[in-house]
Amino acid sequence: xxxxxxxxxxxxxxxxxxxxxxxxxxxxxxxxxxxxxxxxxxxxxxxxxxxxxxxxxxxxxxxxxxxxxxxxxxxxxxxxxxxxxxxxxxxxxxxxxxxxxxxxxxxxxxxxxxxxxxxxxxxxxxxxxxxxxxxxxxxxxxxxxxxxxxxxxxxxxxxxxxxxxxxxxxxxxxxxxxxxxxxxxxxxxxxxxxxxxxxxxxxxxxxxxxxxxxxxxxxxxxxxxxxxxxxxxxxxxxxxxxxxxxxxxxxxxxxxxxxxxxxxxxxxxxxxxxxxxxxxxxxxxxxxxxxxxxxxxxxxxxxxxxxxxxxxxxxxxxxxxxxxxxxxxxxxxxxxxxxxxxxxxxxxxxxxxxxxxxxxxxxxxxxxxxxxxxxxxxxxxxxxxxxxxxxxxxxxxxxxxxxxxxxxxxxxxxxxxxx
Numbered sequence: 001x002x003x004x005x006x007x008x009x010x011x012x013x014x015x016x017x018x019x020x021x022x023x024x025x026x027x028x029x030x031x032x033x034x035x036x037x038x039x040x041x042x043x044x045x046x047x048x049x050x051x052x053x054x055x056x057x058x059x060x061x062x063x064x065x066x067x068x069x070x071x072x073x074x075x076x077x078x079x080x081x082x083x084x085x086x087x088x089x090x091x092x093x094x095x096x097x098x099x100x101x102x103x104x105x106x107x108x109x110x111x112x113x114x115x116x117x118x119x120x121x122x123x124x125x126x127x128x129x130x131x132x133x134x135x136x137x138x139x140x141x142x143x144x145x146x147x148x149x150x151x152x153x154x155x156x157x158x159x160x161x162x163x164x165x166x167x168x169x170x171x172x173x174x175x176x177x178x179x180x181x182x183x184x185x186x187x188x189x190x191x192x193x194x195x196x197x198x199x200x201x202x203x204x205x206x207x208x209x210x211x212x213x214x215x216x217x218x219x220x221x222x223x224x225x226x227x228x229x230x231x232x233x234x235x236x237x238x239x240x241x242x243x244x245x246x247x248x249x250x251x252x253x254x255x256x257x258x259x260x261x262x263x264x265x266x267x268x269x270x271x272x273x274x275x276x277x278x279x280x281x282x283x284x285x286x287x288x289x290x291x292x293x294x295x296x297x298x299x300x301x302x303x304x305x306x307x308x309x310x311x312x313x314x315x316x317x318x319x320x321x322x323x324x325x326x327x328x329x330x331x332x333x334x335x336x337x338x339x340x341x342x343x344x345x346x347x348x349x350x351x352x353x354x355x356x357x358x359x360x361x362x363x364x365x366x367x368x369x370x371x372x373x374x375x376x377x378x379x380x381x382x383x384x385x386x387x388x389x390x391x392x393x394x395x396x397x398x399x400x401x402x403x404x405x406x407x408x409x410x411x412x413x414x415x416x417x418x419x
Contacts, residue, residue: 009116009124017311019323021127024310025109028129028152035148037107037131042086044111045069048078053292054085054261056201065114079113083130083304084261084286085293091134092295102135103300109307121277121309130283132302134290139234142265142285142301143241149269149281149303150247157319158310161280163247164268166255167235168203169227171263171288177226178202188216207256209276222253231264238265261286265301271309273316280313281305325375328418331357332367334383341382344392344410351411353418371397378414 006012013021052062067079080086087106091097096104109129116122131148133141146163153161169177185198185205194213198205206217227235242249249267257266266284274280283303290298314321329348333341341357348355356374358367364381371379382392392410395402396417405413 007124009118011123011125015326019326020311020314020321021307023321023323024156024307024314025127025129027156028149028305028307028310029107029109030155031148031151032107032131035105035144037105037133040087040090040106040108041110042080042083042090042108044113045077045079046086046089048076050085050089050293051078051081054088054289055082056261061114065116067113067115080110081112081114083108083110083112083128084132084302085289087130087132087302088134088289088295088298088300089293091132092290092293092298097135097296097298102298103133103138103141104135105131105133107131119277121274121312123308127307128281128304129307130302130304132300134300135298137287137299139237139265140241142238143245145283145301145303146238146242146249146267147245147247149305152305153269153280153310156310156314156321158271158313158317160273160317161269161271161313163249164252164255164270165239165242165249166252166266167224167227167231167264168256168262168266168284169223169231169264173226173228173231174223174263177221177223180221180226181206184220190216203256206254217254224253234264257282257284261289261292263287267303269305271313271316274309274312277309279306280309325354325377327354327356327374327376329353329355329378329380329414330371330374330376331355331380332364332371332382333357334364334381336384337382337387340387340407341380341392344380344382344407347411348414351415353411353414377418380410 048068051066055062061081066081069077071077087108091104091106107130111125111127113125115124118124131145133145150163168174181202182198185202190198190213194205194208206220208214255266255268257268262284264285264287268282269280270278271280272278281304285301287299289300290296331341331345345355345357358370362370368379377397379395379397380392381395386392390407391404392407393402394405394413
């Protein structure tokens, strides 16, 4: 038993379950790669001010959940709690917005960190796949990202998820709503911290999950009643495009999300089989974030989908992913045949065939158990006599049939049978 354990709120990803996580990442990324999105990777830590300015001082992420540190040189850094601010920072730093036509389309995958109360579906270290379309204000981009996420989930076999959709208005109409909402909130019996939040960003109070707060919010002003004509038209076009693509959604006037940078379109993907942590992903438009972090005006939209929660959602639905066996051929050397068999395994790998072999000098019985556990379609068994005759024994692990195959033609024979 090791002296050390994974930190609280984290997990180790190990075979065979890790294969599901890889499959989910690949499935989410696939429609993005097919739609003009290029891969971006950013550091695991950033200047703490990148998140305090962009995500928002009033958010739980910044005020309570960020892992921060001071370097020996005195720099204040934070482990990244989300991906959008980092990706936009990277795009600005490299002037991607000046290199060609907009939008700049990027996708990413990685680990993120938040000091949250650990529970099922909520971890302090978690994995996401995200997408950002930077530098264009177009309802078709908002709709595109919603549709691509829906496509990714359905390609995995996920069915029991819902898409929630709302508009948060823009710098023209949201201040009017903000003032009306603050006036309403000042008349409620709220704790000191919530009162402070209401003064900094009152929309965040709508996102409060506590029943006693939600009860008091009945009758609160509704944002849709305050949207300007431009925001109404923009949101209606998003709705029309998503509907035309055959993607169902629910209008949710209370949907705010937990980040301050969102404007206009905001959306969330929820799965009712996950209990209180029902969100599996979400995103929206963030037209002012570039300016918040010192860049030019670059209206943008994006989302992040949780790999961890998507796996939990698949398990809740009983969906079993079609994951091919990691090994196609398992080789077993008997007697003094190990060098020759090792060479054959190397040849198979070079030819693109997933191959493994028995190690540690096991006998035939123990090595065949390893072959069965590997999930390989074929087992190659060779002893001194076989090699002297220029053959190996090739066994089909599904049918049990076994025949001698010439060493010189083994790779071609296996590739043909696998095809």
